[in-house]
Amino acid sequence: MKYVVVLGDGMADEPIESLGGRTPLEAAVTPAMDVLAEMSEIGLVHTIPEGMKPGSDTANLSVMGYDPKKYYTGRSPLEALSIGVPMKDTDVAIRCNIVTLSEEEPYEEKTIIDHSSGEISTEEASVLLEAVKKELENETYKFYTGTSYRHCLIWDRGQVAELTPPHDVLGQTIGQYLPMDGVLREMQKRSYEILANHPINRERKAQGKNPANSIWFWGPGTKPILTSFEEKNHKKGVMISAVDLLKGIAVGAGMANIEVEGANGGLDTNYEGKAQAAVDALVKQGYDFAYIHVEAPDEMGHQGSIERKIKAIENLDSRVIRPVKEGLDASGEDYRLLILPDHPTPIRARTHTSDPVPYILYDSRKIQKNTWKYNEREAKASGNYVAEGHKMMDILFS
Structure with a gap:
């Protein structure tokens, strides 16, 4: 069994008047995610613990199964791990x-x-x-x-x-x-x-x-101490991201980082390269778990650009999620696929909020029959809700 997380950073949003009351996720053309939603469980997950700030640091730790209230020591130390900065306990x-x-x-x-x-x-x-x-x-x-x-x-x-x-x-x-x-x-x-x-x-x-x-x-x-991902989950994992924060979490967790040429954290990142790297890691290189992080929706939210955020979401759908699913289907491997943002980055605010985010949980062995589309509104209507984001990894692996 293989396991994949595709995380569209900051992808969730709020209804926008100029989009007819839709969110960018609702307005985007996302056939791959919509088809998966019809065959999967969808719902909302609260990735930000009560009383903590809604950063990509706390949110991604949460999604990866690390309770931020236990493991979080600050954002920059995780990034320092990624770029090989030597840190003393007193730094x-x-x-x-x-x-x-x-x-x-x-x-x-x-x-x-x-x-x-x-x-x-x-x-x-x-x-x-x-x-x-x-x-x-x-x-x-x-x-x-x-x-x-x-x-x-x-x-x-x-x-x-x-x-x-x-x-x-x-x-x-x-x-x-x-x-x-x-x-x-x-x-x-x-x-x-x-x-x-x-x-x-x-x-x-x-x-x-x-x-x-x-x-x-x-x-x-201060210097972070994370439990080994493999010891914690009994899965050999790999991180695919252009962002030092995510790479640092992987280093701290003892996961491998795969560098993808042309991956830059922007709207013009190498989406296809990330997708192929994940499929190769799972099918050819013996990894059990791949975490594919795409920064572009978050950056476009910070820029306050509705059009570019929609484009980032559509790129994620057609250039990451579709080829990952096709590659794993072609391999014959059974797999579970979790798709979600880490936090909302609403166009209105141009920064992060703590609202719950929508998820898709797909299992290639257990095809469901639903009429859902993937967006914030229908995820809420599903009635599925995970109150503690760090438990999402246990749900993926269960």
Whole structure:
């Protein structure tokens, strides 16, 4: 028996007036998911524990069977694992985004325009981070390059303080959201002076792109300790994601990471490559479980683009879910397939919420006969509800 999770990050949403009261998931053309829904169990699952923030960190830990209330020590430490950052027990890891701020005002009065600097490439971002490192790094604060706009700061003997995610304050003046810690605050301010007129940003502006003109700290935490996925579930698992957070969870859980060329966490990611990597891992390489993570719906939700979020969902349907099902059907393997988001990223909010998300649970041996389509409304109408997201993995494997 093989097991697959296809996770469309941030795919769930709320009814939107311009879509006639439908959500992007309802408006998207998703024949693969709709056919699966008619043959499967659908329902809602609450992935965010009461009292915890609705991040991709807590939500994906939950979906993977790790109760965030027990295992969560912060987002950035998981990303640090992914990029091979050596962490001591006394270190604090902090996410270091490269963001776009408005340009005319004093730093505290600037507005955060884009949390991802237009989904900047890793190549450009690494050059910019190197410029920051040259001026700001010392024995206490060390910078490490991640992927695209997502990077890491390690603070020796640091403190886990409250820091605001940039995607939670898009379009807002940043003063009240800057770090309370004086050193972190000053590093953010200095980074603008370093980056605003950097040659890469002058070229980006000439091309009509958002300049990557400031760093932004958030998501602090201490070194994580996760139980081995294989010991916990008796399944040999593999992670397929372009995002350091997911790769870090896999490293912490002792799972393999498969790197897919062209997978970048954006709308133009290599969907087919991810699908094929999962099928090969399960059919040819002896893995029991594959977790396919697609970031694009979440990024489009943060951008507030209805059209692009719908496109991301349609890409997930036709270019990941359909070929995964076809590949496993052709192999003759029995399998169970779970499809779901980790959390909603509503267009209205442009950030995450804690609402339950819709799931499909398909078993190739037990074809059901339903009239469901896959969306938030019909998942709720099904009456199926899983109150604790970390139990979803047990349901998949049961």
